[in-house]
Amino acid sequence: EVQLVESGGGLVQPGGSLRLSCAASGFTFSTYEMNWVRQAPGKGLEWVSYISRSGTTIYYADSVKGRFTISRDNTKNSLYLQMSSLRAEDTAVYYCARENLTFGGALDYWGQGTLVTVSS
Amino acid sequence: EIVMTQSPATLSVSPGERATLSCRASQSVSSNLAWYQQKPGQAPRLLIYGASTRATGIPARFSGSGSGTEFTLTISSLQSEDFAVYYCQHYNNWPPYTFGQGTKLEIK
Numbered sequence: 001e002v003q004l005v006e007s008g009g010g011l012v013q014p015g016g017s018l019r020l021s022c023a024a025s026g027f028t029f030s031t032y033e034m035n036w037v038r039q040a041p042g043k044g045l046e047w048v049s050y051i052s053r054s055g056t057t058i059y060y061a062d063s064v065k066g067r068f069t070i071s072r073d074n075t076k077n078s079l080y081l082q083m084s085s086l087r088a089e090d091t092a093v094y095y096c097a098r099e100n101l102t103f104g105g106a107l108d109y110w111g112q113g114t115l116v117t118v119s120s
Numbered sequence: 121e122i123v124m125t126q127s128p129a130t131l132s133v134s135p136g137e138r139a140t141l142s143c144r145a146s147q148s149v150s151s152n153l154a155w156y157q158q159k160p161g162q163a164p165r166l167l168i169y170g171a172s173t174r175a176t177g178i179p180a181r182f183s184g185s186g187s188g189t190e191f192t193l194t195i196s197s198l199q200s201e202d203f204a205v206y207y208c209q210h211y212n213n214w215p216p217y218t219f220g221q222g223t224k225l226e227i228k
Binding site: 037044045047050059060061062080095100103104105106107108109110111112113118 | 124144151152154156158162164165166169170173175190207209211214215216218220221222
């Protein structure tokens with residue numbers, strides 16, 4: 001069974017940093033591209049970042065570029081999102097999601113999400 | 121950046137009836153479009169990819185159509201568990217991926 005489990009969320013002050021993790025199981029992690037998607041309270045979905053299977057290709061949404069860093073460790077079946085210079089508008093549930101190229105690139109599995117709250 | 125616009129924002133339908141949700145792209149995304157369902161407190165679930173192909177385990181009452189800039193998600197006979205928020209998302213010529221703002225399907 002495919003499972004994605006996020007962790008690392010919490011309350012952080014504006015300007016602070018936080019590192020999110022996503023533990024993957026039930027599939028060969030190294031053969032899938034991965035993404036982070038976030039959802040502010042009561043709002044819609046916003047794509048945040050993408051990383052290729054090997055980690056050599058990375059993309060960010062303009063809203064987080066220069067502040068967030070995506071990475072992965074295929075030996076640990078884990079995806080990460082290092083967030084710095086956090087702002088109130090970064091408050092959201094952060095989901096990791098698997099991209100399935102067999103489906104053309106749709107996001108076929110999502111974790112349950114981890115809540116990040118940026119507030120003083 | 122491709123902008124995805126969903127309509128209506130809220131759709132009220134009775135159980136057993138048909139629901140039709142729309143998604144429009146600001147430029148062509150070919151058939152590189154997915155639909156997701158999200159229930160309160162849950163992660164999104166993939167329903168449709170490639171504009172019209174149902175994901176694994178998705179009931180046949182869900183169908184997708186369209187290409188280019190106009191897309192439709194149809195739920196043929198609404199069940200109680202179908203009342204949720206639905207999002208469309210393109211994955212054509214990304215980044216960035218963009219999602220529509222969502223359509224809330226509520227019980228009439």
